[in-house]
Amino acid sequence: MDTMRTRILAGLFMLMTIIASSLSADVPKPYTPVKALVGEFRCLGRMTKLGPMLLPTQITAADKPLLISPIHLAADAGAFDGIKGKANLISNDGNSAVWEWKGGSSAFTIAVRMTAQCDGFQWYDITLTPKQPVKLSSLRLEVPRSEPTARYIHAAAFQWGGQLTSGLREYGGKWNQKFVPYVWLGDEDRGLAWTAESAQGWRLDADTHALHIETNGGTALFVTTFLDHEETISSPIKISFGLQATPVKPVSFAWRAKARIFHDIHYQDGEPDAQGKILLDTLKDAGVKTVVFHDMWPAYYGQLIPEKPEELRKLIAECHKRGMRMLVYIGYGLARNAPEMQVKGRHDEWSVLPLIPWVPGYKPEFRTFDATCARSGFQDWLVAGIDKLFTDYDLDGLYFDGTTEAWKCENEAHGCGWRDKDGNLHPDNPVLAVRTMMRRIADTVRKHKPDAMLDAHMSASLTMPTLSFMDSYWDGEQYETYTAADKVEIPLDAFRAEFMGYAHGLDAEFLCYINRPFTTDEAIAIAGLHGVEVRPDGIAQVDPVSRLWAVYDRFGMPSAKWLPYWKGSGVECGDSSVKASAWSKDGRALLFVSHLKREPLTTVLHLDRKQLGLGKGTLNATDALTGAVLPTNGDSLSLSFTSMEYRLIEVRE
Ligand SMILES: [Zn+2]
Known part of the structure; x- marks a missing residue:
């Protein structure tokens, strides 16, 4: 027995x-299987309680509740009175769980289907069927956020204009906007994103108020308005949208210390140059651990086969010999003249409409292309091509340029666009298709190389539904149209909202081409203060960044306690144009002090020893980059700046 x-x-x-x-x-790692109950959805780091219509009654992310009261649909008094129904958990395979809710209110029969996935993305399809024709003047989704967890807004339109990145308080606490496909509200550690692919079915007289935020006391109320004037509703109303609490996964300085990406290398960079120097050796000595081959690795823009197969193999081997990883570029289209684009009808079926052309000055006959849509055959072609690429070459990951953008598209040839009651065509932002494509690419790459690095350049669209399966993002190109003469300043609240990935769940790097608009040191001054690195773009940016890496390694920064300025770093600055963040470890502190105005200044820093983990004896301060000793006066330290500059200072007893 x-x-x-x-x-x-x-x-x-x-x-x-x-x-x-x-x-x-x-x-896919680090995600964990979805845990689903009839009234609850759990995924990595987040928990959602589900109420009527499966809408969240509470969401917890990074250990804090995001809602002040349940998310709900609101309409004229009475329409949702007496709402009741029954939820069913239909399936859960770990990757994705599906719920249905059937019920009704005084005015509607209601059917809801909600899918929730391992990265925390939830998609709602809600159908409201009037029991009899009902007169309504307002219908909206209300997301009542706890204001302290909704102090920053990032609204993205998958283009450089039409979005907002700001502190919500700094913006005045109120916001009205035409439809944009993505709105995230968060604090420095967490947030909640809302997304939709279009305003199809939204019946608005004043579309400038389609999206609305109002803060009142401790509440930041985010509202999407589907109806803003009186209408008699006699046919079903369909409402679809997504929610995603963030951070989608933890962000660590340790990951970044292993990444250290250089942009970009070419076929010849594993060979000695005219002076006998090999670029890869220079990069290795500087501390670079990952190199990216930009868009010129294939003959035509967007091809998935190298122009020089044997040379690519050799270059990869030369990188690996030096302990470096190599990524290649993936874009968002395929050159008009590429042989693969000559299949009849392909260009017109794959392209987003209206066309988003790119006509570069250099080699336009090989590189001119039109943006493609993830809803078209391009998606399958791209995934299959990447599979073959990783079968044939020992690559270590991919760099995506615009691939994660759900470009505005009304190309009916592949199912985009929708027509209003007058027959007018309107565009979609195909968020779900881009999300599916990026997930398929991530799965395909990691089937070949489980620890592959996936890095996305997506300036101005930090949209987690399309980015959650990536490791890192590179953001800042939206400022390149300015020059040094414009003396651009990025408000710190805007930088905290979009350019540091902690609250979103991706490692962030700042992009700055030299003097467009910042010098490298100015870019480091603003980014480093936030614990964000400037990625060297070309050899001229390697030295200034490499010097920081050496200091971080010597200090043991990845395992040190991070004390950013917005949480009280323990460094009080005598002038408001100076901010300081710090790392603390084993009785030592590493201060990142930035002066953010382009003018001279002498100021005094006052150090809180307890906060910084410093002992009670005499303090010794050194410039961590030059080794110069800096005089201290008790708990104070005097610093002089000539312009927008930073200092890295190590302090110990
Ligand atoms: Zn399309």
């Missing part, structure tokens, strides 16, 4: 193991 029982138990255990592993087999 015992043997039989043991066998049965062993069999059961094996079966459970199989079920468990099959559940988690497809869930």
